Structure formats: C-alpha cells, structure tokens
Amino acid sequence: MTQVKHIVFDIGMVLIHYDPDAAFRDIIPDATERKWFFDNVCTHDWNIEQDRGRNWAEAEALLIADFPDREHHIRAFRRNWHMMVPHSIDGSVEIMRKLIADGQDVTMLTNFASDTLREAWERYPFLTESRGVTISGDVGLLKPDKAIYDHHVATFGLEPSATLFIDDSPKNVAGAQAAGWQSIRFIDPETLKSDLGNLGIRV
Structure with missing residues (x-):
C-alpha cells in the first residue's frame, strides 16, 4: 500500500x-408524523440537491407546490438548519x-x-x-x-x-x-x- x-x-x-430531527421536535412533536415528514416531504433525496447546488428558494417552491399545507414546515428546514448541527x-x-x-x-x-x-x-x-x-x-x-x-x-x-x-x-x-x-x-x-x-x- x-x-x-x-x-x-x-x-x-x-x-x-448532524441531526435534522433535532430541528423539528418542537415543530412536529409527534415522532410518527415527524418521520412521515422526512420520508415524504423534506426527504434525503430532496435535500441532497441543495448539496449539489440548487438554491433554497427553488427547493422550497417545489415542495410547497406539492404540499401547500406543509409550507410552514418546509420553510422551517432551512430556517432552523442551525439546530441540526448542534x-x-x-x-x-x-x-x-x-x-x-x-x-x-x-x-x-x-x-x-x-x-x-x-x-x-x-x-x-x-x-x-x-x-x-x-x-x-x-x-x-x-x-x-x-x-x-x-x-x-x-x-x-x-x-x-x-x-x-x-x-x-x-x-x-x-x-x-x-x-x-x-x-x-x-x-x-x-x-x-x-x-x-x-x-x-x-x-
């Protein structure tokens, strides 16, 4: 070698x-609902595209179009990002x-x-x-x-x-x-x- x-x-x-869950325990207190949110809305595959260079405004708009009732939660992902890296x-x-x-x-x-x-x-x-x-x-x-x-x-x-x-x-x-x-x-x-x-x- x-x-x-x-x-x-x-x-x-x-x-x-790094723990995305930490930023949502107060926003979505129910653990089952929180898991559903990360599995279906702010997913790993969605988030990785920001790591590839997609801007947050575009990323949020894509999800809000599909989940308008979750807009507050979607925007909380970036807004509360600091809590994910404690x-x-x-x-x-x-x-x-x-x-x-x-x-x-x-x-x-x-x-x-x-x-x-x-x-x-x-x-x-x-x-x-x-x-x-x-x-x-x-x-x-x-x-x-x-x-x-x-x-x-x-x-x-x-x-x-x-x-x-x-x-x-x-x-x-x-x-x-x-x-x-x-x-x-x-x-x-x-x-x-x-x-x-x-x-x-x-x-």
Whole structure:
C-alpha cells in the first residue's frame, strides 16, 4: 500500500454532528408524523440537491407546490438548519488539528450546501483550518460520484493512491476507493485514531 501523503476529511458526522430531527421536535412533536415528514416531504433525496447546488428558494417552491399545507414546515428546514448541527465531534477535531500540527497535508471534501457550510464556518472555525475544502454545492458534484474525487485531486494537487479519505458513509468510502484513493469509514474518534495508527500515522 502506498504511504499516505494526503488526508481528506468529510465534515458532517465526522467533524460536526448532524441531526435534522433535532430541528423539528418542537415543530412536529409527534415522532410518527415527524418521520412521515422526512420520508415524504423534506426527504434525503430532496435535500441532497441543495448539496449539489440548487438554491433554497427553488427547493422550497417545489415542495410547497406539492404540499401547500406543509409550507410552514418546509420553510422551517432551512430556517432552523442551525439546530441540526448542534455540536462538534471534539475527538475528531482534536485528531485533525494534531495531524495539521504534525505537518500532514489535510484537506476536506464534503457534500454540503454552499450557504449552510459558510454558516457552519462561522460557528465552527476549525472547519477553516485545513489547507482547503471542496464543497459539493460550489462545484455541482456529489460524493460518491468519481468526478468530485477527481476534482479534489486536481484542485489540491494530490496523488490519488497516496490520499486517505475519512467519511462516515460506506458509499462515499467506496466511491473514494473507486477513484483510486485509500479510505476508511469513520465510526468514532477512538476507532479513527486506531485506524490511522494501523497506517503508521500517530496522533
């Protein structure tokens, strides 16, 4: 296996917590109704298009046309987004900062809407401490498509076989591998520390 020269972090559920349910517990108190709302209205497939670059006004209008009685709830998704990212995953942040301090080449690659990531930067300044970040909403590409990994390589001058990707999603981990990267699935900070150690990277 090629020695790791570049380390790339995902953001959501690796460096910061993400839980859409947290923003709706007061708005839709009934858990069954709340699940129905996320399964049928503000779905994952709908939200991922904002990560691809669709603006929120268009996204909301599409849903309101189909669910006019849910307009308040639909608009609450963006309005209350800050409640969906309530805290950092401190152990992971500590690992990332140690890697940077040790001289490792650290960047980030994330599926994230352009505006909400910049909001997250203000709340979590450590998200700006790596050499740079590829934001899906800025480039119009999504993990696990190979194109976004290739874009990241070209942007930051990485050697794919010497690049290690850390992501919580099995599909995104597999996507990185298909692009010629090394990758590990993030479980928790302690497991990440162990996985890095197995690759000869001490933190």
